[in-house]
Amino acid sequence: MLSTLLRRSLSNLKRPGKNYNILVVGGGIAGPALAFFLHRYGMKPVVVERASEIRLSGQWVDLENEGKEVAWRMGIESKVRQKIAEEQGIHIVDSTGRPQASFDAHSFGEKDFVEQIEIRRPELANILYEHIRNDVEYVFGDSPQSIDDRGDIVQVKFASGNVREFDLVVGADGIHSKTRRLVFGDESSIAYADLYTAYFSIPRSDSDGNWVRFYAAPGGRSVALRPDSQVRTQIYLCFRSKERGYEYLGVDMQKHLLQKLFADVDFEAPRILRELPNSDDFYFNTVGQVRMDRWSRGRVTLVGDAGYCPSPLTGMGANVALVGAYILAGELSRHQDYNEAFKQYETWMRPYLAEAQKIIPGSVRLALPKTRTAIALRNAVLGFVFRPHIARFIGKLVTSKASRKSVLPNYEIVPTS
Template sequence: MRVLIVGAGIAGPTLAYWLQRFGHEVTLVERAPHLREGGYVVDFWGAGFDVADRMGIVPRLMDEGYVVREAREVSRSGRRIAHFDPRHVIGISGGRFVTIGRSDLSRAIHDAAHGDVETVFGDTVTSLDDDGERVRVGFQHAEPRDFDLVVGADGLHSRVRTLAFGSDGESERYLGITVAAFDVTGYRPRDELVAVMHTEVGHQVLRLALHDDATMFCFMFRYDGAVPLDDVAAQQELLRRRMNGVGWEVPAILEQMPQARTFYLDRASQIRLPSWSRGRIALIGDAAAAPSLLAGQGSALAMIGAYVLACALQHAQGDHRAAFAEYEQSLAPLVRGKQDAATRLGAAFAPRNRLQLLLRNGIVGLMAIPPIANLAMGRSLIDPIRLPPVPAD
């Protein structure tokens, strides 16, 4: 089949890899002029790790990623008030766990899929006309083309979802927290393989040393106002206003923001739809069912969804209706569980009041005791899904 995949983040290239491996003609289109860089890091484990293993990219991920040896909570003055060693928890996963830049993960997947996939950067879809036999696709720059299937893998603010399913107001659930991230080179102090956190009522700031003398900063804060989506200057001004008066290293960090190599800001939202497909058009990853950044497993879920959809299409031998139904039936319980869990995690990142802050810091301190850490996090490291075997090529 001729398949158009919109979005070259995590889900799109993963689906492209498997579909071209199964013999389909795949076109991948991405609005950005090149693969995105920078952004935040993700903790990568579970069934998503298994998909990466089947793609042969795990050695690269382990080489480019990080195994954090300490998660440290500090006071306004920088004094350590709680800490634990994440490696105690990672042991439950058999070492199949890595912290990696989301853009590094995306590039590794894209490189694996690159061979026989037509990739178009700097363009996106403007219209989708599904006549039952094919989908006529209009592009912002290229001439219209016909495809057998169209898959939206274009993230939280999916253009494909808007065109095929309606406005975001019907599907997006904002969780009340906005996330910002940027990275700079040469920042000091620098704590190797330590995630340093400072949490106050309503917000959290995280600092993590990266390769090549870079440092990533991540901000999570409660915010009820409008979030500018395509104006970096306005986003940075919003972050300055919201972080004004926060202690620890925050004033010095914000001074570095104009020198940031990359900058990201968006609201932590979920996408909940009654169905992930309509006719010959389907959604995967955050476009279909974003669990929000609070879930911490959006990238892994994107890879799982892409793999399950590709296997379903192969199993259904071209019957897209049967494949889409199998894909959703297989994946929905896992995704809904992750979404429900994420709605309860807001207090861990941005406590609403002093009591929540004290409870949160107390739990972080208890995580230093391995049995308690295993009890608290062990279940989350094992995804309740059995991946289908790789179909014959």
């Protein structure tokens, strides 16, 4: 009797959102997180990923505050904690490898003062995938060729020739989102930083130690080595360039380009370039921010890098992807009208993104100066700033902002039967 009454009253509280069937384009970070929450709220997400399997490349991404909170709300905290980085610190080195400035990971005084953790992107992508793969339909090796919003449904034609209909489509397909191009036009919404990055691993050598070593070479180029394990060292190569489109070259061409651009660089560059052709986890991209006046058109919306990539310069990419996924799914769960859900999603996200997309002015020039004189001057200034007591003072200044309490809304889970 009591249980019948309880069931009846609970069914009155049923979640107002509809049980949409939703295409999620992209199986990176935002895509699986969105699919997780949609599934949890009783909707039917289908994730389509262009690659033939989950892409397990890339280096480290940061999780902090709201981003970390979303991950914990997904129930993946213990898996993430097993994989987080134990950082020593960074040496800014000269061409002989001699440290010019050193930044101990704990020199800000309080461990974890920004409540930030680092995890390898492939580990995070894999944890997310494993967390939902049994509950959500995944289609690998396919991609939308056209997206036709017919008012009452969206018809999607895939590269494979398949045609399917969905209530809603969400582009979670990264900075160069095809969903965005198909629905919103060209890529004019990317604000380029005139910077390219490449990440890959090489075999470890005894000289690699425990610290990250960062070297800026003249011409706006940088080489960084991050010891990863007993056998591997991760490499970050960056170069400034106003040329557009290198990210669309094939991997072999991109590796060849790096061989050419870094051929005269000293420090560890010759060793890195020797190993580069053999790297099997190579990732190369342009650095830029996606800025759009709106993220939704009709029954299509965007999440993560596709709609609002903050760029690796902010370290916020994974955070905004997780938070965007959480808010979008939550709003869809509590509104009958998807237009209202999209509106509320945007209303919540805009102020969060205004902070997340902030880049310290001149940071690219500071990290990768063009001339030897500018590099020497930069190193001298950093040598001063990174003295422990100054670092601690800076730490106190930034702590109040960065360690604020997470302000995520709650989307209550209400049993529906």
